[in-house]
Amino acid sequence: MTSPSTPSPTRPTSAAGRGTRVRGTRQAEALGQVLADLPGFRSAQDIHAELRSRGERIGLTTVYRQLQVLSADGAVDTLRDESGETLYRRCATSAHHHHVTCRSCGRSVEVEGRAIEHWAARVAAEAGFTDVDHTVEIFGRCPDCAAEGH
Amino acid sequence: MTSPSTPSPTRPTSAAGRGTRVRGTRQAEALGQVLADLPGFRSAQDIHAELRSRGERIGLTTVYRQLQVLSADGAVDTLRDESGETLYRRCATSAHHHHVTCRSCGRSVEVEGRAIEHWAARVAAEAGFTDVDHTVEIFGRCPDCAAEGH
């Protein structure tokens, strides 16, 4: 939100020493920066628009591709909103967790529900299912959006 | 595709005084029949293909439209698979529940998790979110598909 301090973030000094596969390109760097700045889940097209509005010259294809790589790498979380669009967010932890997401501004809160994991594993096992995975997403209206009547 | 008990609920002779908009058309009848026969979640296109393979003359548009109406009516449940496609299934109960779904054959088991509802409501409230909704889906491999190596 209030991020007026944007001096020169696109400085590929040497901070790219993460587990990311991405090579040190200006686009990848800028994308990482935007992901770090945005507080909630955003669509690829949103992120692309944000990059463009910051003056970055980057193609939509690259945004999709990078997000795909980052997602496979576990560096960003993905979820699908009600309309089927895929939303992305860099999460603080790479451990398994879920989100409470605002359906109007995309802001999200990470929640950890050990109970849910157990429940999911149990009911799947009871049904005889193996190789089990689950998705749990909670959508709602965040306090700010509720206050503004969104 | 074992369809042992196939009652005839889709007989909107005069029982159409419900909230259902579906008029007694041949297509709606056939669609209801297919939904009753299919054991798991299937895509609209699957259902359309199944109808066609049964010799029904029905358009894809109609399938989508009917499924939409049935879904809004609570007569079928919907979920999105990993690829983003929407899947449909007629469920036994119209009460709120979740599913364990086989990711290769679409077969599903209904599970009721009161604990999940409470958990979702609680974590959302703790985050200050209102107007809360949630999705919980469990994907896995059903015993049959596991046995066949799918």
Added chain:
DNA sequence: GTCGCAAGTGAAAACGAATGTCATGTTCAC
């Protein structure tokens, strides 16, 4: 510094699910 090449990029085209359009067909009330 410059050369070379693989990896990255991106505009445009392709793709696919889903929805809109509208002329035609069908059902139900009368």
Added chain:
DNA sequence: GTGAACATGACATTCGTTTTCACTTGCGAC
């Protein structure tokens, strides 16, 4: 039986996402 409202479906359109492929760029070798 008749008519009008509603359902149908072939086709067009929308929209998010992926693929294609020619071009650019980072980076190690020289």
